[in-house]
Amino acid sequence: RYGKAMKTAKLIVMYPTPADVDLFEQRYAEEHVPMAVEKLAGKTRFVASLVKASVGQEQAPFHRIAEVYFPSMQDLEACLNSPGGQETAQHAVDISTGGAPLFLIAEVESFDF
Numbered sequence: 001r002y003g004k005a006m007k008t009a010k011l012i013v014m015y016p017t018p019a020d021v022d023l024f025e026q027r028y029a030e031e032h033v034p035m036a037v038e039k040l041a042g043k044t045r046f047v048a049s050l051v052k053a054s055v056g057q058e059q060a061p062f063h064r065i066a067e068v069y070f071p072s073m074q075d076l077e078a079c080l081n082s083p084g085g086q087e088t089a090q091h092a093v094d095i096s097t098g099g100a101p102l103f104l105i106a107e108v109e110s111f112d113f
Helices: 021-039 073-081 083-095
Strands: 006-015 045-050 064-070 102-110
Touching: 006 073, 021 045, 021 064, 021 083, 064 073, 073 083, 073 102
Parallel strands: none
Antiparallel strands: 006 064, 006 102, 045 064
């Protein structure tokens, strides 16, 4: 048995493989991550994943996936509608040289064991 699930929310940003991987990685590390840490109000956790492979496919459709967690959907929406959220989202688009990043909003159920 496991405990009761706690519902939270997260913003998922999926970046296509960039035209220039080295430049993207530099801008992501030096500009975007610090901006996200500073300007995304209300977040409780930020996970930045570098995709290494896609099972059953020659090339993964995404290079990086960022997940930003919030206590509630209302907190996530407030962040996205804030000046800092808007600036950070625009910066994500600006650095994504392989095409526009995909922005997803998800309700999350976490199970702790």
